[in-house]
Amino acid sequence: MNGPSYRWLAVISPLGLLLVWEILSRTGVADPRFFPPPSTIIRTLADMVRSGELPFHIGVSLRRILIGFVLGSVPAVLLGLAMGLARPLRALLMPIVAAIYPIPKIAIYPLIIFYLGIGEASKVTIVALSIFFLVLLNTMAGVLGLDRAYFNIARAYGAGARSIFTTVAMPGAMPQIFTGLKLAMGFALIVIVGAELLGSDAGIGFLIWRSYQIFAIEAMYVGLLVTAMLGWLATIALDWLERLAMPWRPTN
Amino acid sequence: MIATAPPRVAPITVRGVGKVYPARRGSFVALHDVSFSVAPGEFCAIIGPSGCGKTTLLHILAGLFPASTGTVEIPPQEPGRLVTALIFQGISTLPWLTVLQNTEYGLRHMRVSPAERRTRAVEQLRRVGLDRFVDAFPHQLSEGMRQRVSIARALATDPDVLLMDEPFANLDEQNRLLLQDELLRLWQENRQTVLFVTHSLDEAIRLSDRVLVMTSAPGRIKAEVPVRLARPREFRSVRQDPEYGALSAKLWEALRDEVLRARQT
Numbered sequence: 001m002n003g004p005s006y007r008w009l010a011v012i013s014p015l016g017l018l019l020v021w022e023i024l025s026r027t028g029v030a031d032p033r034f035f036p037p038p039s040t041i042i043r044t045l046a047d048m049v050r051s052g053e054l055p056f057h058i059g060v061s062l063r064r065i066l067i068g069f070v071l072g073s074v075p076a077v078l079l080g081l082a083m084g085l086a087r088p089l090r091a092l093l094m095p096i097v098a099a100i101y102p103i104p105k106i107a108i109y110p111l112i113i114f115y116l117g118i119g120e121a122s123k124v125t126i127v128a129l130s131i132f133f134l135v136l137l138n139t140m141a142g143v144l145g146l147d148r149a150y151f152n153i154a155r156a157y158g159a160g161a162r163s164i165f166t167t168v169a170m171p172g173a174m175p176q177i178f179t180g181l182k183l184a185m186g187f188a189l190i191v192i193v194g195a196e197l198l199g200s201d202a203g204i205g206f207l208i209w210r211s212y213q214i215f216a217i218e219a220m221y222v223g224l225l226v227t228a229m230l231g232w233l234a235t236i237a238l239d240w241l242e243r244l245a246m247p248w249r250p251t252n
Numbered sequence: 253m254i255a256t257a258p259p260r261v262a263p264i265t266v267r268g269v270g271k272v273y274p275a276r277r278g279s280f281v282a283l284h285d286v287s288f289s290v291a292p293g294e295f296c297a298i299i300g301p302s303g304c305g306k307t308t309l310l311h312i313l314a315g316l317f318p319a320s321t322g323t324v325e326i327p328p329q330e331p332g333r334l335v336t337a338l339i340f341q342g343i344s345t346l347p348w349l350t351v352l353q354n355t356e357y358g359l360r361h362m363r364v365s366p367a368e369r370r371t372r373a374v375e376q377l378r379r380v381g382l383d384r385f386v387d388a389f390p391h392q393l394s395e396g397m398r399q400r401v402s403i404a405r406a407l408a409t410d411p412d413v414l415l416m417d418e419p420f421a422n423l424d425e426q427n428r429l430l431l432q433d434e435l436l437r438l439w440q441e442n443r444q445t446v447l448f449v450t451h452s453l454d455e456a457i458r459l460s461d462r463v464l465v466m467t468s469a470p471g472r473i474k475a476e477v478p479v480r481l482a483r484p485r486e487f488r489s490v491r492q493d494p495e496y497g498a499l500s501a502k503l504w505e506a507l508r509d510e511v512l513r514a515r516q517t
Contacts, residue, residue, distance in 0.1 A: 147343055149340060149342060149343035149344075150343065150346060152311070152316060152338075152340065153340060153343075153344070153345075153346060153357075154346075154357075155316055156314050156315075156316060156337075156338040156340075157334075157337075157338075157357050157358035157361060157405070157409070158334070158358060158361030158362060159361055160361070163360075163361060167346065167349070167357075168346070171346075171348035171349075172348065174348070246348070247389070248347055248348040248349070248350075248389040248390075248391070249391075250391045250392075
């Protein structure tokens with residue numbers, strides 16, 4: 001016999017929170033100007049979907065995230081694999097990577113705007129830049145953590161540098177690459193919303209900021225809700241991609 | 253000896269081979285002045301205490317890294333064939349490749365056409381009884397099956413010399429006996445030169461024509477014991493042969509001091 005299922009607890013907690021929020025807001029214990037009841041937020045969301053405003057802003061942000069994500073992660077994976085394989089390259093680049101990695105990329109956003117202007121280029125660049133080092137370091141760690149036995153097998157059976165890159169380093173580091181990509185997706189969302197708050201005329205971040213300025217608090221909450229939903233959906237998408245990329249991994 | 257196929261002309265000659273690794277303080281001598289030769293088509297076993305440099309020796313012969321001193325003579329490479337094929341202990345397959353891709357792995361670096369690669373790989377997988385598992389991934393197989401994949405990968409490269417590094421060490425006794433039978437059957441058909449590293453006295457006697465005993469580190473060849481048991485070597489007849497006991501005692505005598513010495517370091 002199976003033990004009691006606790007799955008319903010996972011539904012109870014968010015629903016309970018919303019219910020408490022609804023009651024507090026409606027009774028006036030929490031100021032409804034700052035904490036509008038969830039039912040109102042949902043209604044606002046529906047209106048904004050119908051008017052096309054919300055899909056537009058989501059589309060703008062999503063496009064920036066996807067382009068920035070590809071532009072940042074593809075070179076990061078390639079360089080990470082190379083750095084994991086080649087010790088001289090690692091020695092040469094590691095100090096720079098270690099120094100730039102911890103800088104909050106949003107802090108250099110003014111510089112990026114200065115060079116690239118306020119348009120799409122600066123948004124895409126800030127996303128690419130903020131995930132590049134994260135993916136790079138994870139990929140490199142993935143190669144470094146590989147058992148030497150795999151490299152011995154490859155070399156004993158005639159693999160040259162190129163074959164070792166594609167048949168050992170890349171597939172071997174794939175689990176770690178995906179760890180990096182999943183973390184990066186979260187960072188990409190954080191940084192794009194941040195960048196749109198600071199200087200933009202469209203996107204979810206812009207929506208949140210503008211709603212705050214015109215005191216449309218419900219719309220602001222819609223922006224926050226959408227950001228959370230996007231993060232959740234991105235995780236699901238990456239999980240699916242991960243299973244697709246690694247059919248060789250045992251499933252439990 | 254019953255030769256079912258003409259032996260390949262592939263002798264190995266090792267002269268004064270030494271290997272020194274840089275260590276934290278000074279250096280570590282893994283091998284010192286190792287000399288021996290293996291005749292074409294001979295099945296030669298090497299036993300020695302753990303850490304005596306057996307694996308290092310095989311890796312030098314496979315060309316994974318050079319010796320510090322001495323020379324190794326192996327036959328020249330021909331197109332479409334590998335001179336030495338190494339079979340590993342422990343991790344022996346690439347987990348992200350299918351059984352077929354693992355078996356084709358050597359061939360893909362040998363300018364063999366994709367069609368021929370497949371034919372050769374499938375043929376060897378059939379010989380080791382895994383042709384039904386071409387599309388499986390290594391994690392779906394048992395340890396013994398994975399080791400058979402790595403044997404098929406080696407044979408697919410049509411090597412002159414098979415270098416085997418304790419390939420059955422991670423198997424349980426019963427599966428080990430079955431795989432030994434299988435290896436002997438495969439060898440009887442092709443008669444490659446085989447150099448087989450093991451720490452099992454029984455395995456050395458059961459499989460080989462000659463056993464080389466290595467000292468503890470730095471490894472040298474200490475003794476050479478010919479095994480003149482009749483082939484094919486069926487389990488029962490080998491174990492009941494009085495020669496088996498004598499050989500076992502003789503090898504242990506040569507090995508015992510070395511194992512004791514290895515334990516002290």
